Amino acid sequence: MLRGLWTLTWLEIKIFVREPLGLIGTVGVPVLAFVIVGRVLGAGSAQPDSPIRGFVTVGFPVFVSILIAISAVLSLVTIISIYREGGILKRLRATPLRPYTILGAHVLVKLLLSAGTLLLMVAAGRRYYPADVHAPMISFTVALLLTTSSVLSIGFLIASVIPTARFAQPIGAAILYPMLGLSGLFSPLSSLPPSSDASRTSLMRCIVAEPFRLSLFLTWVWRIVCVE
Amino acid sequence: MPQVIHVAGIRKTYGRVIAVDEVTLTVEEGEIFGLIGPNGAGKTTTLECIEGLRTPDRGTISVLGLDPVADAYALQNRIGVQLQEAQLQKRIKVWEAVDLWASLYRTPIDGNHLLQQLGLADKRNAWFMTLSGGQKQRLFIALALINDPEVVFLDELTTGLDPQARRAIWDLVRGIRARGKTVFMTTHLMEEAERLCDRVAIIDHGRTVDIDTPSRLVSRHCPERAVVVTTRSNTDDDAFSRIPRVTSVTRADGEVTIRGEGDDLVANVIECLSERRIRVTDFRTDVPTLEDVFLKLTGHSIRD
16 A cells, blocks of 8 residues: 555655755754854853843744744645656656655655754754753654644645746745744734734634644744753 | 457547547557657547546546556556656656666566666666666666566657667667567657557547558558659650559659559569660669658648
8 A cells, every 4th residue: 555655755865865955955054043043142041031031942943943844845845846847746646656655755754854853953952052951752743743744734735736846936935924924923813913813713724824833832842842 | 469458439628629539449469559640639648548647538448458547556557657758856866766666566577687678777876867868768668667567658759869869769669569568659750650560540630540550551541652763774664654553654854753553563663674774873762651641641741
């Protein structure tokens, strides 16, 4: 039933790693940003009454988590649309490979890369941040799987409807970034204008914003692991 | 010979466009069958319906006794497919592609041996994007053969290749038939069809126009051929006219053009020249081709 899954997953990881820009954008940039901010502000935020403590312990981890999620989704949208446009998916369809095996392989790749990125960040957090580390690894892993899968499902949805790979990044960004504002990640929902209520309660919220609420959960778990 | 592909009255439309219209054909075991016609004639749509990649609006298809749509996964284990304009991941290595394809089938053949047979052994560590057009097509043939299929589908296999690479691919296709496989191919290159195919179906505007061996199609639709003789001697044109089945003899600029029908025309003209000891400075034949057949049957050139 899952014939070819592991071969395809391992192959896709290798192909992804061979694209230097993709690897830098997905893994390098979030970790580097985390390390730089940690080195610059980490020591200063150690004091409980430090004005930057909130930013370092909450705001910035949220930002980096979102960076990882956005990067994974946009990367997935681009890859799948290139595969579709280039006939690679059609070529695979002419084999006994099942569609869900192909999708599953890409989800696994993104999960593994996200996990790898987060592990690097955990290591950086231990080194540079005033963290009192507690690691509920089971809940963290469950949260990671849930949130990444739900966010990636948006990627598959976008990739399935965009006309060409050229539009993948801009359309993906145009859908994903407004979601951030609606999801209440950066400010409490109560502080958002009343006009946004309709959006949040609409189908958009159900389909689009909820995965980011899950991302908020991931961030919360992640904050427990790395910072608090 | 047993039939391995049976297509009866399939039709496929896209909106108002009729891509395939009542196509009916059969393919026998062990033959190279060609679907020939211009771009947009419906070749690829027909092929993809037979492969199970598209579902016809009506009509029936049987491949190795299986329904390509209902029995897709059972059929995919028994056929090999090369698609027109399909690509692979740019940075996938040759051996990785073969290894992935081999992992998808129950009984794959040895990928390294296959690469060796197809002249790709020294390219096994090369990325797909660094391969030449001919090497990419050879890799696609390798992927189509990795499961040791009973039927191989090849869609416009040599389009865009230089003549040398094209001839090398033709030899590979003949090699596939020599292994007892059935080959179903599409091409818009008439020379390719004439040289490779045991039988061809001419398709135009989604309809099959005629099906037979290339030579029989030529004999049936364009039986007339010409022998052009250049000579400085004064020849008796009546002698040429008396050759059996000659239809016309014309003379222009020292060239005598003898038109007629039948396979014996050339031999009879040579015999006539020899009997009369006519000194010939040039001699050529003008034999109709599948392209002439296509022009006659459809009213337009395959390049239009």
